[in-house]
Amino acid sequence: MKTFYIETFGCQMNAHDSEKVVGTLLREGYMQVVDEADAGLILYNTCSIRDKAEQKVFHRLNEYKKLHGEGKRFAVLGCVAQQEGDKIFARAPYVSMVAGSASYRHLPGMLQRLEAGETRITGLDDRQTDETFDTEFTARTNPHRGYITIIEGCDKFCAYCVVPYTRGKERSRTSASVLAEAQRIAQSGFTEILLLGQNVNSYLDPSGKRTFAELLAAVGEVAGIQRVRFTTSHPRDFTRDIVDAIDAVPTLCDHVHLPVQSGSTDILHAMQREYTRDWYLERIAWTKAAKRDISLTSDIIVGFPGETVRDFEDTLTLLDTVGYDTIYGFKYSPRPNTPAIHMHDSIPEEVKIERLAILNARQREIQRTNYARHLGQTMPIMVEHGANARGQITGRSTQNKTVNFTYQKMSEGSEIDAPSIGSYIDVRITQIFPSSLVGEAVSTPFAPSAALLAQQALNARVSVLS
Numbered sequence: 180m181k182t183f184y185i186e187t188f189g190c191q192m193n194a195h196d197s198e199k200v201v202g203t204l205l206r207e208g209y210m211q212v213v214d215e216a217d218a219g220l221i222l223y224n225t226c227s228i229r230d231k232a233e234q235k236v237f238h239r240l241n242e243y244k245k246l247h248g249e250g251k252r253f254a255v256l257g258c259v260a261q262q263e264g265d266k267i268f269a270r271a272p273y274v275s276m277v278a279g280s281a282s283y284r285h286l287p288g289m290l291q292r293l294e295a296g297e298t299r300i301t302g303l304d305d306r307q308t309d310e311t312f313d314t315e316f317t318a319r320t321n322p323h324r325g326y327i328t329i330i331e332g333c334d335k336f337c338a339y340c341v342v343p344y345t346r347g348k349e350r351s352r353t354s355a356s357v358l359a360e361a362q363r364i365a366q367s368g369f370t371e372i373l374l375l376g377q378n379v380n381s382y383l384d385p386s387g388k389r390t391f392a393e394l395l396a397a398v399g400e401v402a403g404i405q406r407v408r409f410t411t412s413h414p415r416d417f418t419r420d421i422v423d424a425i426d427a428v429p430t431l432c433d434h435v436h437l438p439v440q441s442g443s444t445d446i447l448h449a450m451q452r453e454y455t456r457d458w459y460l461e462r463i464a465w466t467k468a469a470k471r472d473i474s475l476t477s478d479i480i481v482g483f484p485g486e487t488v489r490d491f492e493d494t495l496t497l498l499d500t501v502g503y504d505t506i507y508g509f510k511y512s513p514r515p516n517t518p519a520i521h522m523h524d525s526i527p528e529e530v531k532i533e534r535l536a537i538l539n540a541r542q543r544e545i546q547r548t549n550y551a552r553h554l555g556q557t558m559p560i561m562v563e564h565g566a567n568a569r570g571q572i573t574g575r576s577t578q579n580k581t582v583n584f585t586y587q588k589m590s591e592g593s594e595i596d597a598p599s600i601g602s603y604i605d606v607r608i609t610q611i612f613p614s615s616l617v618g619e620a621v622s623t624p625f626a627p628s629a630a631l632l633a634q635q636a637l638n639a640r641v642s643v644l645s
């Protein structure tokens with residue numbers, strides 16, 4: 180029996196890539212195991228976005244080799260694989276396969292070579308590839324949220340970022356193929372779709388049929404789909420019609436993740452972001468002008484080379500102006516191949532640490548005020564975890580906020596003891612925390628996939644009868 184173990188690091192794109200890799204391996208007759216010790220083939224799907232990621236990968240491989248390595252095969256996938264290429268064989272000679280994400284469509288062939296005993300197999304992108312991965316064999320791990328990659332790679336070349344070098348050039352799938360996949364996964368019971376892309380809104384339909392906003396709307400109208408999310412948006416390509424689509428199509432979620440990176444126009448320029456603070460704030464103003472309450476979140480880097488106290492202050496005031504619901508703050512770290520690697524990493528580590536702490540403290544205060552608007556509101560929640568020891572069930576709002584709530588049977592005769600995972604339920608918010616909401620269920624749970632299946636069965640009968 181051919182067995183494999185896969186470990187995944189990094190972003191949602193990488194998590195979804197692993198679903199595709201797993202789907203391919205299962206199709207090729209492999210069995211997935213949950214313990215590395217039981218696996219014949221061990222795959223690490225790596226991330227290289229920050230913090231000397233490559234060193235961590237080598238460390239991890241070496242540790243594992245010492246413990247369990249005998250007779251096992253190793254494959255390094257993902258962004259560190261693409262970045263380091265066949266240098267990996269020199270540093271970790273027991274690795275047999277090194278493959279970046281743009282080569283996964285060739286995985287069946289690479290696996291055959293591995294089985295034939297080859298030990299130096301590479302699948303590396305040269306930024307020439309314009310193929311997208313065929314998603315036929317995806318093994319979806321979340322039973323309710325289906326991920327769909329609509330655009331791969333990145334052509335933006337921000338000064339600090341490895342992604343253009345690890346994920347190749349930008350290439351979009353046709354809107355028809357995205358919609359066919361959306362329909363397929365809706366029919367198999369998924370109610371939430373997450374459209375993925377490193378710059379998801381840079382989507383360019385190769386068939387020229389739909390803009391990104393039109394594709395969003397069309398996915399939102401697929402029968403059975405209750406929620407559509409998309410990530411990550413780039414401010415450069417954030418157009419007003421995206422906000423209009425959210426306003427017009429109820430299934431599109433009330434959330435836009437729009438990383439600003441810095442509130443200082445000078446630093447944005449040095450980062451090669453190609454927009455100014457004011458230009459960014461204009462996109463925020465469009466979003467805030469929507470009829471719906473669209474939650475805004477962002478990524479921020481502190482301590483980019485040359486960031487002055489004044490520049491950092493600009494980032495803090497931007498937080499106040501936008502009023503994000505969440506931010507992900509990072510200390511700048513130099514990455515191989517990037518333009519910024521040639522800049523002097525001028526901000527000392529202790530200053531970066533301090534700025535990150537100040538940033539996070541400021542954001543916590545903002546969230547305290549921001550989240551208060553939800554007190555007393557009733558909102559639909561998708562259930563993600565069953566009750567904990569204190570009887571609290573956990574779910575997520577359309578704004579992507581975590582909501583912990585209690586549930587009591589609506590009526591004595593009700594057969595539903597607790598809402599099942601993946602069902603939807605209305606929750607009234609009774610308490611606010613800086614990064615979560617607490618409430619009580621005020622409706623009976625609704626499992627749309629079951630309802631959809633019943634409806635489809637009914638439609639089928641009606642069409643047979645008529």
Ligand code: 5AD
Nearest residue numbers: 339340438478479509510511512514
């Ligand atoms: N240093 C610190 N943070 C980085 N990010 C990307 N590259 C770097 C880097 N070299 C952050 C950005 C991006 C998020 C995914 O990671 O904020 O939006």
Ligand code: SF4
Nearest residue numbers: 189190226227228258
């Ligand atoms: Fe990490 Fe970026 Fe690669 Fe995602 S695309 S896995 S965040 S390096």
